[in-house]
Amino acid sequence: MAYKYFEEYNHKVTENLKNNFREIIQGVGEDPEREGVLKTPERAAKAIQFLTQGYSMDAEKILKKAIFKESYDEMVVVKDIELYSLCEHHMLPFFGKAHIAYIPNGRIIGLSKLPRVVDIFARRLQVQERLTHDILECLNKTLKPQGVAVVIEAVHMCMMMRGVQKQNSATTTSGFRGQFKEIETREEFLKLISSDLR
Numbered sequence: 794m795a796y797k798y799f800e801e802y803n804h805k806v807t808e809n810l811k812n813n814f815r816e817i818i819q820g821v822g823e824d825p826e827r828e829g830v831l832k833t834p835e836r837a838a839k840a841i842q843f844l845t846q847g848y849s850m851d852a853e854k855i856l857k858k859a860i861f862k863e864s865y866d867e868m869v870v871v872k873d874i875e876l877y878s879l880c881e882h883h884m885l886p887f888f889g890k891a892h893i894a895y896i897p898n899g900r901i902i903g904l905s906k907l908p909r910v911v912d913i914f915a916r917r918l919q920v921q922e923r924l925t926h927d928i929l930e931c932l933n934k935t936l937k938p939q940g941v942a943v944v945i946e947a948v949h950m951c952m953m954m955r956g957v958q959k960q961n962s963a964t965t966t967s968g969f970r971g972q973f974k975e976i977e978t979r980e981e982f983l984k985l986i987s988s989d990l991r
């Protein structure tokens with residue numbers, strides 16, 4: 794297999810995490826022997842491995858598989874790519890949408906690889922700013938486009954369920970390279986991602 798998609802759970806890692814989750818269950822005052830939570834350490838161990846599978850993936854390698862020569866040199870926009878990540882401070886979810894655009898420079902990329910690169914970097918412990926930057930830099934480096942832009946809009950459970958407990962605030966982060974540094978290009982992109990056309 795040339796590159797790795799998430800297919801199986803690592804037995805040793807699962808066993809390790811299982812023990813840790815059992816302690817967490819006990820630590821919060823629950824009985825780990827109660828029937829309803831008996832299998833929870835194993836389920837949680839697998840869930841957390843799924844949610845952090847990005848660590849075992851090589852984004853550049855995956856992108857390079859689907860770069861094609863093409864002379865199209867207008868903006869390509871993929872918007873509303875849903876994403877789920879874990880904040881590195883509380884290990885609670887943050888989730889929302891990513892919008893990506895690039896202007897080809899003799900090469901285009903398979904469209905599915907844009908959501909894939911989002912997932913590869915989202916499925917780690919992250920902050921929204923670094924997630925935005927990771928996606929941007931990876932596309933810039935592998936595709937070498939005339940320009941690339943990434944906008945992420947997300948809500949953070951650590952600000953909703955605990956802490957400041959604000960239910961209606963969303964965070965927007967963005968990054969621009971190449972031609973998107975120019976106001977006109979950037980505005981065209983922002984207009985395209987705010988339209989309702991699908």
Ligand SMILES: Nc1nc2c(ncn2[C@@H]2O[C@H](COP(=O)(O)OP(=O)(O)OP(=O)(O)O)[C@@H](O)[C@H]2O)c(=O)[nH]1
Nearest residue numbers: 880881882887919920921922949951952955956957
């Ligand atoms: N910049 C940034 N901050 C984040 C992100 N996710 C969580 N945080 C913040 O990380 C900060 C950690 O601050 P601390 O004061 O160390 O942690 P805390 O006492 O749990 O903070 P509160 O959430 O304010 O209760 C908080 O302000 C979180 O809102 C993110 O993606 N980007």
Ligand SMILES: [Zn+2]
Nearest residue numbers: 880882883951
């Ligand atoms: Zn947090």
